[in-house]
Amino acid sequence: MSEAAYMTRQVRLRERPVGYPGPQTWDVTxxxxxxxxxxxxxxxxxxxxxxxxxxxxxxxVRSYVPPVAxxxxxxxxxxxxxxxxxxxxxxVGDTVTGTFGVTEYALSDGTGVARTDLGLAGHPxxxxxxxxxxxTAYFGLLDVGRVRAGDTVLVSGAAGAVGSVAGQxxxxxxxxxxxxxxxxxxxxxxxxxxxxxxxxxKNENVLKRVREVAxxxxxxxxxxxxxxxxxxxxxxxxxGARVVLCGAVSGYxxxxxxxxxxxxxxxxxxxxxxTGFVVFDYEDRYPEAREQIAGWIADGTxxxxxxVLPGGVEAFPDALLGLYAGVNTGKLVxxxxxxxPGLPG
Amino acid sequence: MSEAAYMTRQVRLRERPVGYPGPQTWDVTxxxxxxxxxxxxxxxxxxxxxxxxxxxxxxxVRSYVPPVAxxxxxxxxxxxxxxxxxxxxxxVGDTVTGTFGVTEYALSDGTGVARTDLGLAGHPxxxxxxxxxxxTAYFGLLDVGRVRAGDTVLVSGAAGAVGSVAGQxxxxxxxxxxxxxxxxxxxxxxxxxxxxxxxxxKNENVLKRVREVAxxxxxxxxxxxxxxxxxxxxxxxxxGARVVLCGAVSGYxxxxxxxxxxxxxxxxxxxxxxTGFVVFDYEDRYPEAREQIAGWIADGTxxxxxxVLPGGVEAFPDALLGLYAGVNTGKLVxxxxxxxPGLPG
Numbered sequence: 001m002s003e004a005a006y007m008t009r010q011v012r013l014r015e016r017p018v019g020y021p022g023p024q025t026w027d028v029t030x031x032x033x034x035x036x037x038x039x040x041x042x043x044x045x046x047x048x049x050x051x052x053x054x055x056x057x058x059x060x061v062r063s064y065v066p067p068v069a070x071x072x073x074x075x076x077x078x079x080x081x082x083x084x085x086x087x088x089x090x091x092v093g094d095t096v097t098g099t100f101g102v103t104e105y106a107l108s109d110g111t112g113v114a115r116t117d118l119g120l121a122g123h124p125x126x127x128x129x130x131x132x133x134x135x136t137a138y139f140g141l142l143d144v145g146r147v148r149a150g151d152t153v154l155v156s157g158a159a160g161a162v163g164s165v166a167g168q169x170x171x172x173x174x175x176x177x178x179x180x181x182x183x184x185x186x187x188x189x190x191x192x193x194x195x196x197x198x199x200x201x202k203n204e205n206v207l208k209r210v211r212e213v214a215x216x217x218x219x220x221x222x223x224x225x226x227x228x229x230x231x232x233x234x235x236x237x238x239x240g241a242r243v244v245l246c247g248a249v250s251g252y253x254x255x256x257x258x259x260x261x262x263x264x265x266x267x268x269x270x271x272x273x274x275t276g277f278v279v280f281d282y283e284d285r286y287p288e289a290r291e292q293i294a295g296w297i298a299d300g301t302x303x304x305x306x307x308v309l310p311g312g313v314e315a316f317p318d319a320l321l322g323l324y325a326g327v328n329t330g331k332l333v334x335x336x337x338x339x340x341p342g343l344p345g
Numbered sequence: 346m347s348e349a350a351y352m353t354r355q356v357r358l359r360e361r362p363v364g365y366p367g368p369q370t371w372d373v374t375x376x377x378x379x380x381x382x383x384x385x386x387x388x389x390x391x392x393x394x395x396x397x398x399x400x401x402x403x404x405x406v407r408s409y410v411p412p413v414a415x416x417x418x419x420x421x422x423x424x425x426x427x428x429x430x431x432x433x434x435x436x437v438g439d440t441v442t443g444t445f446g447v448t449e450y451a452l453s454d455g456t457g458v459a460r461t462d463l464g465l466a467g468h469p470x471x472x473x474x475x476x477x478x479x480x481t482a483y484f485g486l487l488d489v490g491r492v493r494a495g496d497t498v499l500v501s502g503a504a505g506a507v508g509s510v511a512g513q514x515x516x517x518x519x520x521x522x523x524x525x526x527x528x529x530x531x532x533x534x535x536x537x538x539x540x541x542x543x544x545x546x547k548n549e550n551v552l553k554r555v556r557e558v559a560x561x562x563x564x565x566x567x568x569x570x571x572x573x574x575x576x577x578x579x580x581x582x583x584x585g586a587r588v589v590l591c592g593a594v595s596g597y598x599x600x601x602x603x604x605x606x607x608x609x610x611x612x613x614x615x616x617x618x619x620t621g622f623v624v625f626d627y628e629d630r631y632p633e634a635r636e637q638i639a640g641w642i643a644d645g646t647x648x649x650x651x652x653v654l655p656g657g658v659e660a661f662p663d664a665l666l667g668l669y670a671g672v673n674t675g676k677l678v679x680x681x682x683x684x685x686p687g688l689p690g
Contacts, residue, residue, distance in 0.1 A: 063614050226610070245613045260605030265571070268590045268621030269408050276613030 005032035006042060006083070008338070010073045011102035011316045016058055020253045020324065025058070026074070026317045033105040041085040041113075043096060043106045044338040047308070048316065049077035049127040049331075050323045052160075052224070055252040064278045073101040074316070077132055079116060079123035080106075081340045090115075093343055097126050102316045104338035114286070120294055121304065128331030129297060129304035130290055133161035136246060136279040137222075138289040141166050144277045145220040145244045149174030152214050154233050157224030158198065159186035161331035162246060165293070166222050167195055168302045175220075178213050180206060180229060182326050189329055193303055207232035217241065217270075226250050227258060234263040243267070243274035253324055305330030312336050350377035351387060351428070353683070355418045356447035356661045361403055365598045365669065370403070371419070371662045378450040386430040386458075388441060388451045389683040392653070393661065394422035394472040394676075395668045397505075397569070400597040409623045418446040419661070422477055424461060424468035425451075426685045435460075438688055442471050447661045449683035459631070465639055469651035473676030474642060475635055478506035481591060481624040482567075483634040486511050489622045490565040490589045494519030497559050499578050502569030503543065504531035506676035507591060510638070511567045512540055513647045520565075523558055525551060525574060527671050534674055538648055552577035562586065562615070571595045572603060579608040588612070588619035598669055650675030657681050 007030060014027045036042050057068050057075055068075050078100035082090050087110050090096065098113040100106035116126040128134065140162075141147050153170040157163040158179025170177045171194045178197045179190040187198035197213035199206055210218065210232055217238030223230050226248025233243065251258035267274055282289070296302035307328035309319045312335070319334045352375060359372045381387050402413050402420055413420050423445035427435050432455050435441065443458040445451035461471040473479065485507075486492050498515040502508040503524025515522045516539045523542045524535040532543035542558040544551055555563065555577055562583030568575050571593025578588065596603035612619055627634070641647035652673035654664045657680070664679045 231605075245610070247613075248610055257607045260576075260607040260609050262602045262605040264605050264609065264619070265590070265593055265621070267619060268592075268623065271620075271622055271626065273618050273620040274609070274612060275616075275618040276610070277616055278613065281616065 005034050006044075006105035007031075008033050008103050008105040009313050010104070011313050012073055013058065013068050013070050015070060016060060019255045021055070021058065021317065021320060023317065028314050033107050036084050036086045036107060038086050039088075039109055041082050041087040041090045041108050041110065043078075043080040043098070043100055043108060044083045044340045045078045045080040045100055045104055045106060045336045046338070047079050047123045047127055048102055048313070048334040048336055049131065050319055050328075050334060051077065051132070052247055052249040052252060052323065054320060055324070064280070073103055075099060076102045077127055078103075078106070078336075079126050080336075080338065081343060083340050083343065095123070097123075097131060102313050104313060104336055121297065124306035124308055124331060124333045125297070125304045127333050128161050128306050129165050129293055129302060132279060133331055134165050134293045135282060135286050135289050136162045137166035137169055138293060139279060139282045139285070140222060140244045140246050140277060141169055141220070143282070144275050145222060145242045147173060147175060147220050151219035152176045152178070152216065152238065154178045154180070154210060154214065154218040154221045154236070155224075156180040156222070156229045156233065157247070157249060158190055158195070159329050160224060161328075163222070163224055164190070164193070164305065164330055165302060168193055169293075169296070170220070171195070172296055172301045176214070178210065178218075180225070186329055189305075201229060207235050210236040220244065222246060224249060226261075230261045231263045234261055234266040237266055237270040237272045239270050239272075241270055241272040243272060245274055245276040249324070307332050309334050350379050351389075351450035352376075353378050353448050353450040354658050355449070356658050357418055358403065358413050358415050360415060361405060364600045366400070366403065366662065366665060368662065373659050378448075378452050381429050381431045381452060383431050384433075384454055386427050386432040386435045386453050386455065388423075388425040388443065388445055388453060389428045389685045390423045390425040390445055390449055390451060390681045391683070392424050392468045392472055393445075393447055393658070393679040393681055394476065395664050395673075395679060396422065396477070397592055397594040397597060397668065399665060400669070409625070418448055420444060421447045422472055423448075423451070423681070424471050425681075425683065426688060428685050428688065440468070442468075442476060447658050449658060449681055466642065466649060469653055469676060469678045470642070470649045472678050473506050473651050474510050474638055474647060474649035477624060478676055479510050479638045480627060480631050480634050481507045482511035482514055483638060484624060484627045484630070485567060485589045485591050485622060486514055486565070488627070489620050490567060490587045492518060492520060492565050496564035497521045497523070497561065497583065499523045499525070499555060499559065499563040499566045499581070500569075501525040501567070501574045501578065502592070502594060503535055503540070504674050505569060506673075508567070508569055509535070509538070509650065509675055510647060513538055514638075514641070515565070516540070517641055517646045521559070523555065523563075525570070525577075531674055534650075546574060552580050555581040565589065567591060569594055571606075575606045576608045579606055579611040582611055582615040582617045584615050584617075586615055586617040588617060590619060590621040594669070652677050654679050
């Protein structure tokens with residue numbers, strides 16, 4: 001490795017968006033990433049993760065993480081290869097994930113960095129079923145939803161990164177699983193994965209269809225969507241049901257706080273609970289979840305699927321809009337493929 | 346006791362109301378209550394309970410209890426004296442509570458009947474702090490809310506039958522307690538009971554005031570009200586908070602389903618839960634709660650207060666509207682005082 005700095009393109013937050021982020025939201029800049037100092041490493045990013053939660057990080061409000069500051073590199077999970085290191089745990093050539101941001105090269109002190117095994121799966125999967133989305137599905141379903149064999153499980157956003165894994169885990173655990181997704185192709189994919197039913201919210205009355213396919217009611221509702229979808233699930237609970245609040249993607253780009261779930265008093269009628277969680281709280285237990293999910297992938301129980309968009313970091317603004325438009329089936333990632341000079345390609 | 350039937354006035358549901366129940370909702374009829382057969386008893390009602398949940402019982406929808414049928418005597422908790430009995434557990438002269446309905450005399454098979462001890466407290470209290478409202482406060486706070494010493498507890502409808510007991514129990518358990526009630530008099534009563542703060546929703550911005558008086562956030566929010574009050578609490582949770590859904594009285598007389606809590610995603614940010622419950626599920630444990638609350642009343646820890654309206658069963662329609670207008674401080678009951686011929690007055 002040379003002693004030169006790494007020239008890197010990066011996507012920075014130019015101004016906070018109102019509604020959907022547009023071209024004026026972002027700057028694509030070029031910066032130098034220096035050689036690592038003691039305890040640091042530099043990663044050449046292969047793939048950047050696109051996550052629904054990103055929209056929330058752009059708002060200047062108190063939440064579970066601080067907002068991205070105007071002028072900062074956009075926060076993002078990413079995966080790549082160590083190209084320089086003075087960190088005791090990482091050597092040049094190691095492959096890793098971490099919150100590296102929308103950038104080609106990133107300097108890191110190792111916080112939140114985890115090793116990947118490309119023999120097990122490629123980096124897109126390490127950002128999906130073996131990454132934060134997989135962890136989210138696992139802990140949301142098992143710890144928050146307290147899912148049990150025989151439960152009827154309803155998953156919204158079911159063809160997405162988290163939902164598709166959550167539904168497959170629920171099947172693996174012996175549940176009846178109903179997925180809600182947008183469009184016949186995604187629904188067909190869900191049933192091909194073993195979902196017992198798939199409801200196309202773009203073409204069907206979700207509330208009525210849930211009642212039809214789960215006439216006894218839903219024990220666990222893993223909700224990624226909010227809005228009318230949440231209400232449709234609330235209307236179809238079984239006594240003692242657990243509603244897992246994982247996200248509310250239908251409202252993330254609204255310019256004002258969207259309406260709340262009108263049917264929330266179903267929680268009283270059905271003696272049910274609705275519980276929010278943030279996956280980062282489970283970081284200590286990621287290895288447990290990752291090992292379990294890796295086993296399920298290896299034996300075919302869980303199919304990990306990703307939609308990989310080309311174009312490098314400059315394509316990030318459009319890719320993010322694509323996420324909210326639902327272009328992806330499974331996990332959406334952006335291919336960056338920053339060169340790793342001197343390392344095998 | 347004579348062998349004659351008991352002539353009784355009763356309030357029956359004439360037609361299902363839209364919005365607030367009005368004069369056209371009810372019929373006051375006279376009927377005969379026969380002498381009890383084997384296993385039955387007749388109760389002369391002293392007081393009828395007025396409960397916010399009554400409005401829901403008038404709607405023809407699936408809920409935790411069947412709706413009151415058109416033409417039936419209105420369902421109500423009540424207390425009174427046994428005036429005739431062929432039931433092995435109850436003798437003439439025994440005082441009891443049960444779901445006797447809005448009536449002067451009631452025939453019962455003993456289901457749901459419990460003995461009262463007028464040496465401990467009068468019948469209004471047996472319909473309040475020692476009755477279903479007290480049970481609701483107790484199990485909602487302890488079992489659903491999992492309240493712990495040191496918690497900050499927010500109670501809405503705090504000057505009502507359930508809220509006033511819930512807040513006082515929370516104080517007894519070593520919590521900081523904030524009550525939300527309507528008007529300066531109710532708020533003054535709450536602080537006189539030992540509430541650490543009382544917020545007047547009719548004259549104050551509840552969301553801002555909760556933030557001021559509970560700057561560290563709320564651990565348990567015992568909500569009887571719904572609507573904007575629920576949102577105000579959701580905006581002020583502490584991490585790991587429990588929202589106890591006990592009722593939503595602000596919306597019970599709406600002609601369409603009122604808006605849901607827009608701030609429900611606070612549950613995610615704060616890793617919080619919102620859980621509904623129905624007190625009837627705890628019936629096996631009522632004796633435990635009743636003994637505990639009776640002890641607190643006896644030693645002055647809990648003050649049981651009732652608003653007793655005169656007028657007998659004919660006054661029920663107005664009394665019910667009074668409940669939703671908030672005329673009561675503490676438990677609202679209607680005095681019926683049906684004669685108990687041959688028994689000491």
